[in-house]
Amino acid sequence: MAHRKRNLADLFEKIHEGKANTSEKALADRWYNQLDLKSGRVFSSGDAEEQTRLRMLGNLNAHIFQKKSTLIQRLPVWTRYVAAALILVVFSFGLYTMYRTSVSPEMFTAKAGNQNIKKITLPDGTQVVLNTSAELSWDSDFGEHERRVKLSGEAFFDVKKDAAHPFILQSQNITTTVLGTAFNVESHAHENQIKVSLVRGHVRINDRENPHNQAELSPGQMICYSKDQKKLEVRLIAVEDPSAWMRGGLVFDEIPLALALDRLAARYHTVIKYNTQKLQGKNVTASFENVSLEEALHAILFMHDLKFTTKKGEIIIERF
Numbered sequence: 001m002a003h004r005k006r007n008l009a010d011l012f013e014k015i016h017e018g019k020a021n022t023s024e025k026a027l028a029d030r031w032y033n034q035l036d037l038k039s040g041r042v043f044s045s046g047d048a049e050e051q052t053r054l055r056m057l058g059n060l061n062a063h064i065f066q067k068k069s070t071l072i073q074r075l076p077v078w079t080r081y082v083a084a085a086l087i088l089v090v091f092s093f094g095l096y097t098m099y100r101t102s103v104s105p106e107m108f109t110a111k112a113g114n115q116n117i118k119k120i121t122l123p124d125g126t127q128v129v130l131n132t133s134a135e136l137s138w139d140s141d142f143g144e145h146e147r148r149v150k151l152s153g154e155a156f157f158d159v160k161k162d163a164a165h166p167f168i169l170q171s172q173n174i175t176t177t178v179l180g181t182a183f184n185v186e187s188h189a190h191e192n193q194i195k196v197s198l199v200r201g202h203v204r205i206n207d208r209e210n211p212h213n214q215a216e217l218s219p220g221q222m223i224c225y226s227k228d229q230k231k232l233e234v235r236l237i238a239v240e241d242p243s244a245w246m247r248g249g250l251v252f253d254e255i256p257l258a259l260a261l262d263r264l265a266a267r268y269h270t271v272i273k274y275n276t277q278k279l280q281g282k283n284v285t286a287s288f289e290n291v292s293l294e295e296a297l298h299a300i301l302f303m304h305d306l307k308f309t310t311k312k313g314e315i316i317i318e319r320f
Contacts, residue, residue, distance in 0.1 A: 006048070105139035112153075117246060125160040126167065129246050132267075137166040151187055156243045158182045159201075170208070171196075174225050174232075178203045184219075184242045191259060197222040197242040205232065222253065238285045249289035250296060260300055261317065263295075268293040274317035 061244045112118035112130040120128050120136070124143050130136060134153025141147065147167045159167045161180025169176040171187035174194055181201020187194045196205055198217040205223050207213035207230060215223055222242070224233045239253045250261045250267065259277045264270040270293065284300050291299075297308050301317065309316050 047050040059098050105141040107137055107139055108142075109135060109137040111135040113301050122147070122160075124162060124165070124167075127158040129156045129243075131155060131245055151185055153188060154184070154186045155247070156182070156184045156246055173208055173227055173230075174223075175208050176203050177206070193255070194225040194227065195222055195253065197253070199243065207232065224254075239287045241287065244287050244289060247289060249287060250291070252284040252286045252300070254283055254285050257300065257304060258285050260284040260286075264293060264296060267313075272317065273314055278319075279317075281283045 029059070043257070098122075110120045110128075110130065112132055112134050113135055117132060118130040118134075120130070122128060122138065122142065123130060124147055128136060131154035134151065134155050136149055136151050136155060137147045138147075143165055145165070147162070147165050149168070150170045152171075157167075157169070159178050159181050163179050167178045167180075169178075169185065171185055171194055172189065174196075176183070176185065176196055178201060181203055182199040183201070183203055184197040184199065185195070196203065198215065198219050198221055200219055202216065202218065204216045205214060205225070207225070210230065213230065213232055215234050217223060217234065218236055221239045222235050224235060225231070226233075235254070237253065239251055242251055242253060244251050250264075252263070256279070258274065258276060261272045261274060261279075282304050286300055288296050288299070297315070301307060306317055306319060309318065
């Protein structure tokens, strides 16, 4: 690179002094006509590129016109263009190096409220519904090479099909890779299990710490990942609609009873007390829509010979 710039500088100096022959002038003409300063995207956005271009041109003008006007007048017009282009090449190379090392993608985040779900559309047209308190983030370079997002909480994805740019979802310990599909993800930081339920299409799930620990799903199947055992397990979806929560419903798909009670307490903003030892080994599979807290409790407790009472505003779980 340094040798090439030296050659260009020597050529320009000969032209400036009037010592260049016809073939050397023709070489300069060909070099200038082939010059393409727009190739390669090194700016974070079009605005950043335009602002940098304006600053660069300002510096270029100051550099060129600080010379005596008499000297400028003596130079042929086309040699001034070559001089400007040569300086621009040097500036561009410096800017390219600077931006390559300093510019990092901007992070975008969408978060649902504590009592509301949130619907968003990603830049590629993918539709996402975030359950209460869920959070989704993605970089500004989303879609350039891949479509990568990160999820905390529960969300439903209807992914826009794009075989050239796979959709990659990171949810704590696992990565879900898809091309175009609809699926539900439960990834709560305080819960031991991460679940992915496939409604349509095809997905592959990988353990981020052990890429060889992976599984693929077909519609109607779900993956359960145990964070403490580092284990992936494929099951059939037990509930009729794993995304019923988007209509305000409650979905418990083969989860521990204690966890179901914790989710009910969070959903209805109340306190539910229980003896953890007495709930060991008890699971719940149920889906509710438009029901009260009392109705939901009756339904999930009755099958386990349990009941509840209310004391001083708190709900107590006990045996019959």
